[in-house]
Amino acid sequence: MRKSIRWIAVIFFFVVVVSGTLLSGAADLWAQPAAGLRQQIEGNWTLASIYNEWPDGRKIEQFGSHPRGSMMLAPDGRFSIFFMKAGLPKFTSNNRLTGTARENQAVVQGCIAYFGSYMVQNEEDGVVMLMVEGCTFPNWDGQHQKRRMTVSGDTLKVINPASGIGGTSYIVWKRARQENQNSRIRFNPIIR
Numbered sequence: 558m559r560k561s562i563r564w565i566a567v568i569f570f571f572v573v574v575v576s577g578t579l580l581s582g583a584a585d586l587w588a589q590p591a592a593g594l595r596q597q598i599e600g601n602w603t604l605a606s607i608y609n610e611w612p613d614g615r616k617i618e619q620f621g622s623h624p625r626g627s628m629m630l631a632p633d634g635r636f637s638i639f640f641m642k643a644g645l646p647k648f649t650s651n652n653r654l655t656g657t658a659r660e661n662q663a664v665v666q667g668c669i670a671y672f673g674s675y676m677v678q679n680e681e682d683g684v685v686m687l688m689v690e691g692c693t694f695p696n697w698d699g700q701h702q703k704r705r706m707t708v709s710g711d712t713l714k715v716i717n718p719a720s721g722i723g724g725t726s727y728i729v730w731k732r733a734r735q736e737n738q739n740s741r742i743r744f745n746p747i748i749r
Contacts, residue, residue, distance in 0.1 A: 595677045597708040598685065602628040602730035604640065605712075611724040619722055620667065628730055636675045636687060642667035669693050669721060683707050694721045 604626030610616045618624070626640040645667050648656045656664070671692035678684045687702045705716040711732040720726040 593677070594680050594683060594685070594706065594708070598677075598706055598713060599630050599632050601733035602630070602713055603733045604628070605729040605731045607640065607726060607728045609720050609722060609724040609726050615724075619720075619726075626730075627733075630675060634674050634676060635672075637670070637672040639670040640668060665693075671697060678703070697721065 604624050607620055607624050607626070608616055608618045620626070620640050620642045621644070623643040624640060625643055626638070628636070628638045630636050646660055646663050648660050650656065669692070671687075671689050671694070673688045673690035675685055675687050678686045683706045685704045685706050687704060689697045689700045689702060692698055702717070702719065705718075707714050713730040713732070715726075715728040715730065717726040717728065
């Protein structure tokens with residue numbers, strides 16, 4: 558009888574230890590918070606849509622109905638953003654330094670690029686601060702600009718309350734996916 562009680566006690570102790578270990582591990586998993594905004598927005602994004610709206614209700618698609626763009630938000634806090642209108646005219650001279658006035662105007666009005674560093678300023682409200690180091694619209698150089706960002710799956714929505722053309726920009730990005738290795742363009746450099 559004593560042996561049976563001892564075996565029951567050993568088995569009970571074993572069950573308690575194993576259960577406690579498993580439950581504490583599960584509790585650690587349950588206690589981990591969901592990824593913060595910084596982790597959600599990090600990565601490479603492809604432009605899906607952008608339009609501007611003014612308080613009087615006017616709306617325009619400043620980069621046309623099929624805008625192109627890329628945004629990279631690196632884990633180290635660096636960013637680069639590029640927007641462009643589809644179908645920009647090619648330069649007849651085939652030299653970007655000798656474009657005509659009309660060609661240059663189309664490019665300046667049809668694209669913007671900027672880069673710098675970023676930080677999440679308010680996690681709860683989705684406020685991200687961009688510290689612009691350089692921009693093709695020089696008025697933004699050195700500025701700190703606020704954006705509101707929300708992520709749902711592979712979609713990132715951004716609101717820019719101070720667009721470079723006035724009004725508020727509403728931007729939708731889709732997470733960029735790595736291309737199939739076989740579909741990539743391959744370059745064969747010529748070394749002389």
